Amino acid sequence: MPIHYEVTSVTLDEIKDLVSDRAITGETMLINMGPQHPSTHGVLRLLLEIDGETIISCLPDVGFLHTGIEKSMEGKTYQQVEVMTDRIDYLNTVGNNLAYCLAVEKLVELDVPPRAQTIRVILAELQRIASHLIWLATQALDLAAQSVFLYCFRERELILDIFELVSGQRMMTTYIRPGGLWRELPPEFEDAVRSFIGMFPKRIQMYEDLLTKNPLFVDRTKGIGVISGEEAVRWGMTGPSLRGSGIDYDIRKVSPYSGYEEYDFDVPLGEYGDVFSRYIIRIQEMRESVRIIQQGLDKLPGGPIRSDNRKFVPPPRSDLGTSMEALIHHFKLWTEGYNAPEGAVYLPVSSPRGELGVYLESDGGPKPYRVHWRTPSYGNLQAMPILAKGHLVADLIAIIGSIDIVLGDIDR
Amino acid sequence: MGLEEKAGNLGIITTTLENVVNWSRTRAMWPLLSGLACCAIEMMAAQSSHYDMSRFGMELMRASPRQSDLLIVAGRVTNKMAPVLRRLYDQMPIPKWVIAMGDCASNGGVFNNYAIIQGVDEVLPVDVYVAGCPPRPEALINGILLLYDKVQGEKITHWS
Amino acid sequence: MSDHIQQAAETIKKKFKAEVSMFRDQVTLQFDKVHILEVCQILRDDFSFGVLTDETVVDYWQRKEPRFQIVYQLHSREHDARIFLRTPVAEDDSSTLSVVPLYPNANWYEREIWDLFGIRFEGHPDLRRLLLPKGYEGHPLRKDVPIKVEETRFSFNYDDIDLGKPRAEE
Numbered sequence: 001m002p003i004h005y006e007v008t009s010v011t012l013d014e015i016k017d018l019v020s021d022r023a024i025t026g027e028t029m030l031i032n033m034g035p036q037h038p039s040t041h042g043v044l045r046l047l048l049e050i051d052g053e054t055i056i057s058c059l060p061d062v063g064f065l066h067t068g069i070e071k072s073m074e075g076k077t078y079q080q081v082e083v084m085t086d087r088i089d090y091l092n093t094v095g096n097n098l099a100y101c102l103a104v105e106k107l108v109e110l111d112v113p114p115r116a117q118t119i120r121v122i123l124a125e126l127q128r129i130a131s132h133l134i135w136l137a138t139q140a141l142d143l144a145a146q147s148v149f150l151y152c153f154r155e156r157e158l159i160l161d162i163f164e165l166v167s168g169q170r171m172m173t174t175y176i177r178p179g180g181l182w183r184e185l186p187p188e189f190e191d192a193v194r195s196f197i198g199m200f201p202k203r204i205q206m207y208e209d210l211l212t213k214n215p216l217f218v219d220r221t222k223g224i225g226v227i228s229g230e231e232a233v234r235w236g237m238t239g240p241s242l243r244g245s246g247i248d249y250d251i252r253k254v255s256p257y258s259g260y261e262e263y264d265f266d267v268p269l270g271e272y273g274d275v276f277s278r279y280i281i282r283i284q285e286m287r288e289s290v291r292i293i294q295q296g297l298d299k300l301p302g303g304p305i306r307s308d309n310r311k312f313v314p315p316p317r318s319d320l321g322t323s324m325e326a327l328i329h330h331f332k333l334w335t336e337g338y339n340a341p342e343g344a345v346y347l348p349v350s351s352p353r354g355e356l357g358v359y360l361e362s363d364g365g366p367k368p369y370r371v372h373w374r375t376p377s378y379g380n381l382q383a384m385p386i387l388a389k390g391h392l393v394a395d396l397i398a399i400i401g402s403i404d405i406v407l408g409d410i411d412r
Numbered sequence: 413m414g415l416e417e418k419a420g421n422l423g424i425i426t427t428t429l430e431n432v433v434n435w436s437r438t439r440a441m442w443p444l445l446s447g448l449a450c451c452a453i454e455m456m457a458a459q460s461s462h463y464d465m466s467r468f469g470m471e472l473m474r475a476s477p478r479q480s481d482l483l484i485v486a487g488r489v490t491n492k493m494a495p496v497l498r499r500l501y502d503q504m505p506i507p508k509w510v511i512a513m514g515d516c517a518s519n520g521g522v523f524n525n526y527a528i529i530q531g532v533d534e535v536l537p538v539d540v541y542v543a544g545c546p547p548r549p550e551a552l553i554n555g556i557l558l559l560y561d562k563v564q565g566e567k568i569t570h571w572s
Numbered sequence: 573m574s575d576h577i578q579q580a581a582e583t584i585k586k587k588f589k590a591e592v593s594m595f596r597d598q599v600t601l602q603f604d605k606v607h608i609l610e611v612c613q614i615l616r617d618d619f620s621f622g623v624l625t626d627e628t629v630v631d632y633w634q635r636k637e638p639r640f641q642i643v644y645q646l647h648s649r650e651h652d653a654r655i656f657l658r659t660p661v662a663e664d665d666s667s668t669l670s671v672v673p674l675y676p677n678a679n680w681y682e683r684e685i686w687d688l689f690g691i692r693f694e695g696h697p698d699l700r701r702l703l704l705p706k707g708y709e710g711h712p713l714r715k716d717v718p719i720k721v722e723e724t725r726f727s728f729n730y731d732d733i734d735l736g737k738p739r740a741e742e
Contacts (some may be wrong), residue, residue: 035493035496036446036477036496037475038445042447042449042452043493063490064490064492065448065487065488065493066490066492067449067490067523067527068523068525068526068527068528069523071525072522072525083522084522084523087449087450087522090450090453091453134453134456137456149460151461153456153457154460154462156457157457160457170546170548171450171546172450172545408450411490
């Protein structure tokens with residue numbers, strides 16, 4: 001397909017119902033923010049109608065990172081699809097793997113051994129901390145606190161080191177597989193995680209010392225970007241952005257997966273639904289994640305890390321030399337894949353940004369017939385016009401940061 | 413620096429103009445602050461405390477293309493984003509260089525479909541390709557050092 | 573199936589001749605597309621399905637008639653229940669009613685469906701392309717559009733494909 005070198009523009013005709021009448025007469029100004037802008041967290045484009053510095057309306061324009069992942073997934077077998085799941089929400093790679101694997105397991109009715117489930121929870125929570133660290137780093141950077149950015153990335157490196165230890169990759173781990181995990185944990189894993197969670201609560205305290213009572217930060221976040229609980233629900237917001245408005249809803253609590261019901265943790269709730277509430281919630285969530293990881297490590301059971309249902313899960317590499325049957329299973333699984341029963345499943349998990357759901361439809365063959373990702377940032381960004389209305393352009397930066405969007409998550 | 417030993421007592425060194433200009437270009441290369449996808453996160457990691465790209469004179473990421481001379485295409489380039497990227501490139505002052513960071517920017521990576529451009533070299537002239545999905549920060553730094561080597565070897569006729 | 577979902581399913585089944593099916597504990601109601609607004613109204617107001625979590629399309633090209641099925645997913649926070657609605661949409665009349673009046677967040681989901689599958693939504697306030705650029709022709713997630721755009725390169729055809737690729741100029 002030839003590439004068009006024209007930048008897509010929006011004409012006033014197309015959006016005349018979405019802006020106020022004053023924009024048409026030229027009384028207010030329409031300005032474009034993004035897609036190349038340091039504070040839009042990627043390639044988000046916002047069309048703003050402003051009266052002086054005040055935002056009258058805000059129209060997000062997404063799709064600059066539309067990757068066609070759902071289409072590409074239709075051409076791959078169930079094992080191959082997983083490689084692409086990492087790249088959807090690239091700050092929550094383990095969580096995406098988990099959501100996809102749980103959906104496949106639900107579709108083909110596959111059981112996962114308890115050891116694998118506990119390791120999944122530990123890794124997913126580490127990933128939640130890493131994601132919240134990136135959020136904190138960029139939010140603070142947008143509000144001109146550069147040192148927090150450097151500190152957060154310092155801690156994030158430690159988590160990525162753990163991922164690398166486990167899977168050999170820093171970000172795109174693909175360590176969680178349908179039916180269990182890719183391989184056994186290395187012996188250094190437990191020490192690495194324990195030393196991280198031993199140190200990390202003090203670091204959270206350090207971030208809080210820098211920001212929570214800092215008047216520069218508080219003035220720019222309190223009372224900004226307020227959304228009521230009802231509105232947030234109506235607009236389909238999920239995750240910390242919804243809980244900031246005081247709505248108690250977390251998938252980990254209401255429909256637990258991977259054994260989350262066995263862990264003792266709280267779901268922090270905000271009161272005011274503003275940027276500051278959402279900040280406090282994410283900070284608290286990091287503390288809760290540390291608690292979950294601690295419990296997971298303490299009870300980490302022994303046993304296999306993969307289901308032994310050879311119809312769906314490949315045999316261990318060591319068996320291939322001795323067992324003819326294992327060799328056949330291995331060959332069949334990696335050449336043809338496996339057939340999933342006809343039907344459609346939806347499986348939601350709690351990503352750091354909210355409800356991440358996988359809709360997986362099978363036609364009975366080895367490739368998924370349709371995969372749809374219900375991503376949290378997509379829902380959260382839709383409420384952007386309500387959050388931004390009436391605020392100053394400078395506050396918009398804080399608001400975009402506070403709903404923690406990832407453009408890969410929105411555009412897919 | 414070791415320079416004074418070479419210069420001797422006179423305080424004068426003799427070299428070619430090419431050397432001096434190319435050297436000064438590599439020592440203050442300002443990248444454009446523009447991230448597209450996953451690789452942008454690794455680019456941020458390369459900027460931050462652990463990897464610290466400013467060791468190579470690159471601590472200033474500029475948000476305006478008018479003030480930058482290196483475009484790091486960090487992530488997959490979509491059909492919708494390509495014209496924007498081209499416009500950013502066109503706005504950058506000469507001399508300018510492009511690094512395609514990651515597999516998606518180099519050749520489309522795992523995404524061979526309707527939305528993704530199969531390599532950013534269809535839109536921009538690329539100087540250095542960095543492999544990896546995403547490349548580690550060390551790989552990006554290595555790519556930048558490769559670019560430095562390339563710039564160092566540029567002839568006066570290439571400057572134009 | 574919980575009592576709450578059962579009640580809701582029974583009501584819709586009686587009133588709109590919906591087919592009720594269950595797969596892996598998920599209840600799906602399939603009915604004619606003209607009833608979608610009424611069904612959503614009942615489910616939202618009487619059965620507290622207050623959130624539209626997801627809306628998407630499955631394309632059954634050359635497999636089923638009618639070709640498309642729109643899948644709505646409603647969620648009730650009070651009962652923690654999920655219910656799936658499916659409305660078939662034919663290819664020659666690929667339009668259906670928009671649920672934006674009931675669920676405002678359907679806005680982007682429906683724009684995305686129009687963008688990627690080419691199904692129109694009547695009563696939608698702003699039906700523009702969402703993800704693809706403005707001048708894009710076609711609706712790429714339909715099954716009759718090929719998945720790959722570039723042939724896979726191997727050692728024997730590498731050079732041919734490489735030469736055919738467009739290259740940018742300075």
